[in-house]
Each structure stands twice: as C-alpha cells, then as structure tokens.
Amino acid sequence: DQQVKQNSPSLSVQEGRISILNCDYTNSMFDYFLWYKKYPAEGPTFLISISSIKDKNEDGRFTVFLNKSAKHLSLHIVPSQPGDSAVYFCAASAGGNKLTFGGGTRVLVKP
C-alpha cells in the first residue's frame, strides 16, 4: 500500500535548528492528515493534524503545511530539541475512517 509515502527514512538535525519532514499521498479522497511521533516499544503519540480545507495548522513548535494540488504535506519542528528524537509517521484518512500510514522518518536531534 503506497498511498502515503515518506521518502526520507532518516533526518539528522542540530539542536535549535528546524526539522522538516515530508509526506506525499496519492489518494485524492484523503481529507484529514495527522502526524504521530513514536518512540521504540511505545505506541504512536498524536502530534498535530490538519483538515483538507486548511493549508496550515500550528501548535507550539509544530506546524503542518498541506499542499493539496501537489498532494504533499510537511511537518516543521522549530526549534528542534533532543527529546524530539523519534520516528515520525504521517497518516491520512478519508471520511474519518481508517488511517493509512507512511513508512516513517527517523529524526535524530544532535545536541
């Protein structure tokens, strides 16, 4: 199932700098997008979401941008902190139903 793709398996960033994570999707029926953070041996933790009627949503250090025409979304983390080191998953749903996940991007924030 390649409907949601995260093309960068890993990202390394210096503490205090911006982390930008990208996600592409193919299903035009998707109308709700979410980002989850996951530590090893734990469940996905919800970070931030965006509806398809918006192009930006901001919550503290986290901002999600949605470009519907390009079927692309991104998560910006500013400033990055060492505690942000984790795997980040993009997920999408159509009509509030099942989530389709991307493969994840492992973020390492270096002190």
Next chain:
Amino acid sequence: EPEVTQTPSHQVTQMGQEVILRCVPISNHLYFYWYRQILGQKVEFLVSFYNNEISEKSEIFDDQFSVERPDGSNFTLKIRSTKLEDSAMYFCASSSGEDTQYFGPGTRLTVL
C-alpha cells in the same frame, strides 16, 4: 490526561494457539480500532468497530481474527489459531469521531 491502555505488553505463544489482546479505550470514545506493525514495516489497519459492530476491516482481518467489546470499557482482539506471520506489535486506538485517533502503547505478540 485520558489514555488508551493495552494488556499484556508482551505475549509469547505457540503457533496454533489462541490469543486475546486487550484494550481499554478512552472512556468517552465511540470508535475503536486495531492496527499492527510487523517489524520493519508500516503500521497497517486491521479493523474498526463502532456501535457494537465492525464498520470496516482490511484483507488481513480474515476468519482467524475477531473483535469484541464485552463490556462498557474493554475492547479485545482475538486470534484463533496464531501463525508465525502474526508476530507483530498490535496497537489499539480510539476516537470520539472527530478524526483524531489516539493509540495505546501496544502489545508485542511473538509466535513461536
């Protein structure tokens, strides 16, 4: 802050045995889900449950799988006859219907 809980955290079983994975969703949520993640693969949807019935299931969710909400708080996933390829992390999630799903910590199932 309310959270989804799951038990056990790790289950080891022999191939062919039945397992029941348990979840307690967030108390005012109405929609319940099971997902799994095989090591090194994506998180994948298994089944959704609303109003005491399955609302959607994936092709993975065959006759060996079943779900139940036996009381007002628990939500269970049963695998009748486990196979080696059922080894995975199983995540329960719940939502109030406002699209955001909240996940439990997962149960690691190891089938020997």
